[in-house]
Amino acid sequence: MESIILVGPRVCGKTSVGKILAERSGLPFVEADNEFARRYAAISDYASQNGWAKFRNVEAKMLVDICKEYSGSRIILAPGGGAVAHNQGEQYRQQNVELLRRFGEVFYLLPSPDLEQSAQILVARIEADAASASMRPSLTGRTSAAGEMLAVLKQRHLLYLAAAHYTLYTGPKSPAEIAGEVCGIIRAETAPMPITAATAR
Numbered sequence: 001m002e003s004i005i006l007v008g009p010r011v012c013g014k015t016s017v018g019k020i021l022a023e024r025s026g027l028p029f030v031e032a033d034n035e036f037a038r039r040y041a042a043i044s045d046y047a048s049q050n051g052w053a054k055f056r057n058v059e060a061k062m063l064v065d066i067c068k069e070y071s072g073s074r075i076i077l078a079p080g081g082g083a084v085a086h087n088q089g090e091q092y093r094q095q096n097v098e099l100l101r102r103f104g105e106v107f108y109l110l111p112s113p114d115l116e117q118s119a120q121i122l123v124a125r126i127e128a129d130a131a132s133a134s135m136r137p138s139l140t141g142r143t144s145a146a147g148e149m150l151a152v153l154k155q156r157h158l159l160y161l162a163a164a165h166y167t168l169y170t171g172p173k174s175p176a177e178i179a180g181e182v183c184g185i186i187r188a189e190t191a192p193m194p195i196t197a198a199t200a201r
Helices: 014-025 032-039 043-050 052-069 090-103 115-127 130-134 145-163 175-189
Strands: 003-007 029-031 076-078 104-110 166-169
Touching: 003 014, 003 090, 014 029, 014 076, 014 175, 029 032, 032 043, 032 052, 032 076, 043 052, 052 090, 090 104, 090 145, 104 145, 104 175, 115 145, 166 175
Parallel strands: 003 076, 003 104, 029 076, 104 166
Antiparallel strands: none
């Protein structure tokens, strides 16, 4: 079994699914946004003070560090939402894609292939979590959350698809059900692995 990497837009389920996968497999879960905040500063603060291009440069270097740190083992990794699909430095984005695809199996999580529907679902999740919403900087400068989310998805969707080994349209499934799908795909691709079958949570 290789490391499992979960990519996708904000609030697509990377963290909740990643934690369940880590619990079932006994592997460490590394959330890149939290790691960035631990090493440097909250992303919203860092980006406002230094600009997005600088953030993407440092983010790319940090992902290299994470992959080196765990090069002899396996982890569940959730990069930031834009790590493989941003437009703030193509060299950094492409470096991230190549690095992560070598490091493990990349899964793209999105509620629906219909981007408008996905945008509505994702915005509803953000609005339901006021604390989370306050820590998420605007990516486009739009005042409408729904308009911003749809614009970002239209910009990034094909990049996510190209970066991922697998795409999961998650719909109304719970994080446990999504984790079960990931486990099933990995199990089908590899020899016996430490992840147990999905169970209801």
